[in-house]
Amino acid sequence: MMTHVTTEPSLHIQYTDSDTAKLSVPRNADQGHNNVAGWKWSVFARSPTARKQHFVVCFSGTTPEIFLKCFAEFIIESHTNYLLSLPCSSSTMFGEHFKVRKAFVSTTTEHLLQQMKKMFLQMQQIPHRINSPIPVVYVFSGTGSAWTGMCKHLIENNHTFKAAIEDIAVSLRRYVPWSLTKRFAESYDVGDLIFDPVSIFACEVALARLWQELGVEPSAVVGQSLGEVAAAHIAGILPLDEAVKVVFHRSKILSQTEEGKMILVRNLETTKVEAMCSKYKGKLNVSLFHSPVSCSVSGDRKAVDALANEISLHQSEIKIIALDRSRAYHSHHMEVGQQQLVQELNHLKTEDPSVRMISTLSPDYTSQDIRSTKYWGQHLRQPVQYCEAIRTAVSKQNAILLEIAPRPILRAHLKDIFFDRPSVPLCLSSMSYPGTNEDLLESAAVLYEHNINIKWEALIMENTSSPE
Template sequence: MNNEYSTLTFETDLNHYSVTGGSTGITSARVSYIFDLRGPCMSVDTACSSSLVAIYQAILVLKAGDCNMAVCGGVNALLTPSAFIQLSRARMLSRTGQCQAFSARADGYARGEGCGIVLLKRLSDAIKDGDNIWATIVTGTNQDGRTVSPMTAPSGEQQRQLLKTVYEKAGIDPREIDYIEAHGTGTVAGDPVEVKSLGMFFTDPHIQKKKKRYIGSVKTNIGHLESAAGVAGLIKVLLMMKNNKFVKTLFADELHPDIDFQKFGFVIPTDLNDWDRKRKLACVNSFAFGGTNCHVVLSSYTEITTEIEKGHVSKQPLMFCFSGQDQKDHFQVRKAVIATSLEELANKLKRVNMLETSYKPKRLIFVFGGMGIAWMGMCKELMSQFQVFKGKIQEIDSYLNEYVTWSLYEQLLDDYNVEDTMFGPIATFACQVALVALWKHLGIKPDCVLGQSIGEVAASHIAGVWSLSEAVKIIFHRTVVLAKATGGKMLLIRNKPVEKLEMMLTKYEGRANIGLYYSPQSCVISGDTDAVDQIEKDLLTTSTDEKHGITLHTLRLQTAFHSHHTDNAKQEIQRKLVGMQGDSSDIELISTVSGKRAQEEDFSTPHYWGTNIRDPVQFGKAVGNAAKEKSFNIFVEIGPKPVLDSCINDLFTEDNIAVVPSMKRNSELNCLLEAAGKMYEHGLNITWNVLYDRPQRNTEYPKYRFCRNKHLYVSEDLRQQLMGIQPKTNLHPFFEDS
C-alpha cells in the first residue's frame, strides 16, 4: 500500500544501492537471495488485502507443483508522515487513533505496523516431513470491478460472491464455521457493508439451522497493518485454535446501530471464551480500498501424538538437539544429548556445557582406518537399524559373489571370525563403504578423504576413482595376495621420537623398518620377528629417562605388512590388477603412500596398489596435510574402531581440530548418534529425521533473545526534516530566519 522506505533517501544521497534498496520488487527477491530460494518469487501489492492475496498465490503455486514450500506474508512499516497526511485528507483515519470495529463510535482506522509470515506446504508433504501443522487452508479472491462507486467504496455484492465461490469450490459447509475474523477496520462505511454481506451469506435461506458464531477483528488490538492486515488476522485465528480460546475484541460495549448482529446470529467476544470444539473451522476476511477482496477458511489439524511418560525408557537411544531444528536456523551455540528416558535427559542437561561453534569454514575429512580394526559382531546393529547401511553391505556382497562362495552379509550376521585373513580385510572395507553411505544419508558429505593401508581402497572408491564393483575387485585381490604373505612381526610404539627410532633401525637394514608413521611420537615397526623382538628389548632396557612414557604393543597380524615380507605381494597385486584404470577423483584425496595430495597416477593404476602394500604408510603426514589452517577441521573416522584419536595431539597444537569416531566396539548405534551430535555441535547440519522410521515433530521451546541492532538507513537531510528542521536552512519551522 505504501512504499515509505524508498523515500528515506534524498536525491543528494542517491547511489548504486538506491535501486535495489528502495524497489518493492526487490523486497521479495532479497528474501530469496538470502535464503537461496529458487522457486517462484513475487511482491504483491493489492493494498490492505496484499498478504492474503500473496497466500492465495502461494497456494496456486504449490498446487501447480512449482515448489514444495512457500514463504509468504506481509509487512507494514510507518516511516514517514506522508501517508498519514494523505489518508487523513481522505478522511480514512480515526480521530481517536483507534480501530473501533463494529462500534457506534467507529470513526476510521488507526494505522499499525508489524510483520507476519507463514510457511505453506501441501498437507501430504508436511505430514511426510514431520512438520508442526497448525491448520489446513483454502482461499479465494475476486475484484469489485465497477459494481460500486467510487472505487474505494466496498462492494457487498462481490464480497458475498467471493464467499459463495470459496465455500462451494472447497466443499465446505458454512454452518460449520465457528468464528469469523472480519476485515473490521472501524470505518463508517466498511463495517456495515462487510457484516451485512457475511450475515446474508451465513443466514442464507437454504441454510435451515441458524447458528450463533463469534465475529471479531484483530485491528481493535493492534491497529490496521494495511499490507500485513490479512496475515495478522490469520495468525490470530491460528493462535486461538492452538489455545482453544476466543479472544476479546475491544470497543464493543456500544455496537454500531446500522449492524443487526442479532438478526445474523453474530456475537462479538467481549471476554476470553473457551473454544471447545475438537475440529475448529474459522474464516478470515481481507479487503482492499481498490476493490481486491480475499477470503480464507482455516481448519484445525489434529494428529495422533504419543506423549512420553516420566518413567518410560526407550528401547534405543534417542537424540535431543538444542539450538536448532530442521525447520529453523541453526545457531552458533549448540548441544546434542543422547538419552533413553526423560530422567536421563534431565540429568545430562544439568551438567551440560554448551559448545559455541567456530566461525571458521568447516572442513570435513573422512579418515579410513587400516588393518586390525575389525571385531567380531561388527555391523550387525547398524544393519538392523538402517536399511541404507544394510543395503550397501548387500550390494558389496553381490559384487563379491564373483570371487567367493561365501556371503559377506550372512557371515557378518553369524559373527564370523574377523581374524580370518580372507574375511577381516573385506569386512572392514564393506563396513567403511556402508558407513559413508549412512553418513551421506544423514546429510554428511566429506570435503577430503584419506585412508590408512587397506583404508585407501574404500577412500578411493568414495572419492570417485573406482566404481564399487572395481573397488571390490581391488580389495579381494589385495586380500588374497596378503593372505599368502606370512612371517615377521609388527610393533606399535608410542611416546618415542620417531627420529630416534629411525636411527636405531639403521643396524637392522633389510630386516626391519618403520611400516607406519602415525605422528612424530608414534609409529609401527615392521620386519623379521627376531629383529623386532630385539628392538623391543632394546627399548625396554634403555635408561629410565629414555623409556619414560613409552608404550609398546604387538599387533596381532599374520605378517609384517609394509616391509620386505610383502615384496612378493606387491608384484602379485600389480599382475592381478593389470589393465585397470581409474578415473580422476571427484573430491580431494590424500595419499598415505606419499603423505600428500594425490597426483594424477595415484590410486588409479595397478602400480599404485603395489606401493600401497609395500611402502611405509605416511599416515601422520597425510592427516597433517588434509587439515587447513584457516578452516575448522573435523576428522570423521570411518571404520569399525577409531585409530586417529590416540595420535591427534601429537599432530596438531591448534584448536581448530576435532576427531569424531563413527563406530566403536559393541556400541554401534550409540557411537553413531554421539558422532552425529558432535558434528552438529561443531557446526554441521544433520538430516535428523532419517534416523527414525517416521518423521519426528520438533518440540517447541522458548524464543531466543537476539541482539537487536538497528540497520535502518535514513539520510541526514530527511532525518532533519522528520524532526521539523528545513534541510537547507537548518531552521525549525517555529523560528524565523533573521
C-alpha cells in the same frame, strides 16, 4: 504418520506419532514461549526394536541471548518429561534450524535434564560462539580395527547400511564362494586373513554411505593402509567393483606371504626408531608413521623381538605394544606380493575423483598417481605416511576429522600429530564395540551443533530382516 505441531514463531515442535502412542503438546509449553521469536526444539527417537532406546533432542535459537532465555524456561518447566516418553519408531525433525545450536543424546529424562543443566551453566560462564559450518574429512582406518560381530546391528536395523553391504556382497561373489552378508549375520571370525580386510572395507564403505545419506559430505578423504581402498572408492576414483577387486586380491596376496611380526612403538621419536631399524640389515622396517613419536615396526619375528628388547632396556618410558598381526605389512616381506598385485590389477578401471583424496604414500601424489596400477603395488610395500597426510588434510582449513571405521583409531594420536598447535582438530567416531548406533548419534549431534544440517531420518532404526 508425521505430525507437525507449531505454535507462534517462538517455538517450533516436530515429532512423529505411532499407532501405540500419540504426543500432545502441553499448554505450558505453548504459553511459555509465545512471546519470544527465534527459538526451536525438536526430538528424534531411535526405534524401540533396538536394544536400548536413545533420543536426540535438538535446540536452536537466533542469538545466544534468546537461546539461553528460552532454554532456561524449558528446563524450569520440565518439558523433558514427555519428550522421552515417546515410544515412536520414526520420530524425527525437518525444516530449517537457527544458528545457535545444542543437541543431546540421552536414554532417560533424568540424564537429559542433567545434561541440559550442565550445558546451561557452561553457556552462562563462557560466551557462546556461533559456529560456522566446518569442512569434514573422512578418515578410513586399516587392518586391526575389526572386531567379531561388528556391523550386525546396523545391518539388521538400518536400510542404507544394509544396502551398501549387500552391494559389496554381490560384487565379492565374483571371487569367493561364501556370502558376506551371511558371515556378518553369523559374527564370523575376523581373524580370517581374507574376511578380516574385506569386512573392514565393507564396514567403512557402508558407514560412509550412511554419513552421506545423513547429509555429511566429505571435503577430503584419507585412508590408513587398507583404508585407502575405501577412501578411493568414496572419492570416486575406484568404482565399487574395482575397489572390491583391489581389496580381494590385496587380501589374498597378503594371506600367502611369509609370516612376520609387528609392534607399535610410542613415546619415541620415529627418526630414532628408523635409525635403530637400520642396524638390523634389512630385516626391519618402519611401516606406519602415526605421529612424530609413534610408529609401527614390521619385519622378521626375531628381529622385531630383538628391537623391542633393545628399546625396553634403555628407554623405560617408551611403550611397546605387540600388534595382533601375523604378517609384516608394509615391509620387505611384501616385495614379491607388490609385483603380484600389480599383475592382478592389470586393466584396473578408474575415474576422475569427485572428492579430494590425500595419499598416505605421499601427500604430494596427485589423483593421476593414485589411479595407476603401480600405485596400488607400492601401497602394499611402502610405509604409510599417516601423520603427514592427516596434517595435510587440515593444513589449509579448520576441518573436523570423522573416523570411518569399526573402531576409533586416530584420536589416540591426535595430540602427538598436532604437537605444535594449541589445540587439536575435533575428531569424531562412527562406530565402536558393541556396534549399535550410539557413536553415530553422538557424532551427528556434534556436527549439528557445528551448523551442519543433519537428515536425522536416515538414522531411524527399523528392523530390516526379511520375514522367515
